[in-house]
Amino acid sequence: xxxxxxxxxxxxxxxxxxxxxFAIVAVFAPMIxxxxxxxxxxxxxxxxxxxxxxxxTANGQDILSQLIWGARASLFVGLVCATLISLxxxxxxxxxxxVGGLFDTVATAVTNVFLVLPSLxxxxxxxxxxxxGSLFVLIxxxxxxxxxxxxxxxxxxxxxxxxxxxxxxxxxTGESRVHIVMSHIVPNMLGIIVSNFFGxxxxxxxxxxxxxxxxxxxxxxxxxxxxxxxGQEGDAVLLGAWVWLLVPGLCLALLGTALGLLNFAVDxxxxxxxxxx
Amino acid sequence: MERPxxxxxxxxxxxxxxxxxxxxRYLIRRFVALLVTLxxxxxxxxxxxxxxxxxxxxxxxxxxxxxxxxxxxxxxQLAFGLNTKTGELGQYFTYLGHVVSxxxxxxxxxxxxxxxxxxxxxxxxxxxxxGFATVLAFLLGxxxxxxxxxxxxxxxxxxxxxxxxxxxxFGLMLGALPSFWIALILLxxxxxxxxxxxxxxxxxxxxxxxxxxxxxxxxxxxALPAITLTFISMGLWILLMRNNMLTVLGxxxxxxxxxxxxxxxxxxxxxxxxxxxxxxxxxxxLALGIVVGGQVFIEIVFSYPGIGYLLLQAVENxxxxxxxxxxxxxxxxxxxxxxxxxxxxxxxDPRIRMESxx
Numbered sequence: 001x002x003x004x005x006x007x008x009x010x011x012x013x014x015x016x017x018x019x020x021x022f023a024i025v026a027v028f029a030p031m032i033x034x035x036x037x038x039x040x041x042x043x044x045x046x047x048x049x050x051x052x053x054x055x056x057t058a059n060g061q062d063i064l065s066q067l068i069w070g071a072r073a074s075l076f077v078g079l080v081c082a083t084l085i086s087l088x089x090x091x092x093x094x095x096x097x098x099v100g101g102l103f104d105t106v107a108t109a110v111t112n113v114f115l116v117l118p119s120l121x122x123x124x125x126x127x128x129x130x131x132x133g134s135l136f137v138l139i140x141x142x143x144x145x146x147x148x149x150x151x152x153x154x155x156x157x158x159x160x161x162x163x164x165x166x167x168x169x170x171x172x173t174g175e176s177r178v179h180i181v182m183s184h185i186v187p188n189m190l191g192i193i194v195s196n197f198f199g200x201x202x203x204x205x206x207x208x209x210x211x212x213x214x215x216x217x218x219x220x221x222x223x224x225x226x227x228x229x230x231g232q233e234g235d236a237v238l239l240g241a242w243v244w245l246l247v248p249g250l251c252l253a254l255l256g257t258a259l260g261l262l263n264f265a266v267d268x269x270x271x272x273x274x275x276x277x
Numbered sequence: 278m279e280r281p282x283x284x285x286x287x288x289x290x291x292x293x294x295x296x297x298x299x300x301x302r303y304l305i306r307r308f309v310a311l312l313v314t315l316x317x318x319x320x321x322x323x324x325x326x327x328x329x330x331x332x333x334x335x336x337x338x339x340x341x342x343x344x345x346x347x348x349x350x351x352x353x354q355l356a357f358g359l360n361t362k363t364g365e366l367g368q369y370f371t372y373l374g375h376v377v378s379x380x381x382x383x384x385x386x387x388x389x390x391x392x393x394x395x396x397x398x399x400x401x402x403x404x405x406x407x408g409f410a411t412v413l414a415f416l417l418g419x420x421x422x423x424x425x426x427x428x429x430x431x432x433x434x435x436x437x438x439x440x441x442x443x444x445x446x447f448g449l450m451l452g453a454l455p456s457f458w459i460a461l462i463l464l465x466x467x468x469x470x471x472x473x474x475x476x477x478x479x480x481x482x483x484x485x486x487x488x489x490x491x492x493x494x495x496x497x498x499x500a501l502p503a504i505t506l507t508f509i510s511m512g513l514w515i516l517l518m519r520n521n522m523l524t525v526l527g528x529x530x531x532x533x534x535x536x537x538x539x540x541x542x543x544x545x546x547x548x549x550x551x552x553x554x555x556x557x558x559x560x561x562x563l564a565l566g567i568v569v570g571g572q573v574f575i576e577i578v579f580s581y582p583g584i585g586y587l588l589l590q591a592v593e594n595x596x597x598x599x600x601x602x603x604x605x606x607x608x609x610x611x612x613x614x615x616x617x618x619x620x621x622x623x624x625x626d627p628r629i630r631m632e633s634x635x
Contacts, residue, residue, distance in 0.1 A: 014446075113314070113318075116314045116317075116608065117318060117608060118569055118570075118611050119570065120570035121569070121588065121607045125601070128592045128595070129325070210456075210457060210570075214574075214589060216592065228458060237461065237469055242462075253458070255453075256452075256453025256455070261446065264445065
């Protein structure tokens with residue numbers, strides 16, 4: 001896979017630009033927000049106007065400020081979870097697949113167990129047991145439930161690469177197993193690893209928002225998930241405050257689409273059969 | 278995700294009898310795998326409350342002390358491994374025995390109802406919704422994916438078709454939509470603003486299931502949740518089918534079929550789609566996981582009286598016996614569904630019957 005190819009892939013460029021937009025908003029949120037996102041002193045349920053571009057919530061908060069601030073939590077959770085999930089997949093998928101033997105047997109068994117457990121109900125129950133969860137509890141729970149599928153895919157790739165001549169040559173020169181995995185196996189399946197990374201980030205962001213929506217996060221954090229939680233609690237549907245419900249979910253959908261585009265495009269570039277026509 | 282497409286040229290010399298014996302052996306192996314994973318899931322369910330840090334379960338007992346009969350409390354304390362002199366191993370076997378005989382304990386928030394009776398009355402609602410949405414999403418999604426791939430695959434070298442360029446981001450967007458949010462938006466605009474559908478529940482209050490009007494009422498309530506679920510689970514099928522179909526379109530036998538002048542429609546349906554759809558079908562288990570996830574949120578938003586809504590009640594009331602029972606039933610349902618998909622797959626794909634699995 002060539003990184004140059006990404007620039008020629010319209011889906012990759014669109015996804016990257018969208019992701020970059022949210023990243024900039026998240027990083028500079030303290031400078032962009034018109035008001036403090038925790039300020040509750042505005043008139044409740046204002047419709048969009050010049051002073052409150054997206055109106056206010058039933059609790060008297062500025063929706064635009066909350067929306068901008070919410071980008072931070074989503075991107076943070078996505079980045080941290082995807083990194084942790086990728087690390088677990090690297091050890092239990094790639095490394096296990098390469099070394100084989102007892103370690104691989106155990107890793108495969110664990111992977112198969114996590115594959116059959118329904119991830120969302122498991123997420124909900126774990127989060128319910130660890131109630132009052134901060135963002136870090138959610139990150140832990142999401143990582144535990146979200147790694148299995150990718151590990152299985154990566155393991156298959158690692159096994160396919162194991163007997164290739166250049167890997168055999170590296171083994172013959174006596175390089176250590178960790179070194180062979182990191183400098184010969186991983187670079188040759190980087191496309192799938194990167195594609196998986198974006199897929200994991202997408203899963204994590206949706207899972208975090210979902211758990212917060214049903215009140216299993218810290219409801220005082222300002223995130224897109226808790227905005228929807230308060231919207232639901234505050235009967236936004238019955239009060240006709242549809243902007244309050246619309247914008248956080250729209251941002252989640254756009255950020256999710258950006259990650260989905262990147263996931264798909266990297267996969268497409270790494271797998272030539274999908275584009276060669 | 279990718280498998281080698283049809284093994285063209287392999288002579289089907291293997292006798293039908295051997296093929297049948299092989300498929301039986303394959304199914305037995307899948308069934309043993311089902312039993313093993315079921316046992317693992319039961320064990321996880323047993324271990325979960327015991328591994329959790331802090332005292333969530335003890336807090337629950339303190340909360341329900343006095344509201345629930347002392348014998349029920351004692352029975353549940355035994356089930357959760359509190360105030361007992363029995364060793365972990367003894368508890369474990371008692372638990373397995375209970376589950377096998379269908380005893381999932383007593384719900385605390387709905388005391389004195391048993392967990393299995395609560396799940397039993399919620400299950401038909403969920404099964405109806407999931408079954409309908411999964412079939413419809415599969416049909417719509419694979420058709421759209423097939424069309425997208427065909428348009429692209431036949432549009433010439435590196436030339437993207439409009440259909441394909443539009444359908445891929447559309448499929449990705451469907452997969453990225455938060456299910457609870459799309460449910461909220463549809464609830465607001467279609468049910469609340471336009472009043473086309475009821476804003477929640479499974480039946481109108483005071484309405485029975487009897488007769489034609491009961492049936493119409495049922496459909497009226499199920500329509501919006503079912504449409505939402507179909508919508509969000511369609512994306513995966515579009516993308517899987519498109520990618521598989523593109524792979525198959527690159528095969529020599531498809532090129533040959535086109536070269537000898539067969540009509541596009543024949544090549545698309547009889548040559549390409551038939552071979553592309555099997556690996557897609559094999560992803561049913563993965564897709565069901567996604568559908569179940571969406572289902573839980575959609576039931577919550579529409580207050581639909583199925584398992585997902587029951588799970589929310591259990592979570593809000595810290596009713597751990599109910600939560601564990603629901604988790605178990607989700608696991609069993611997914612395992613059974615993927616086993617049935619395996620069985621169906623054997624009938625659909627002759628290669629499984631012919632080839633030995635080593």
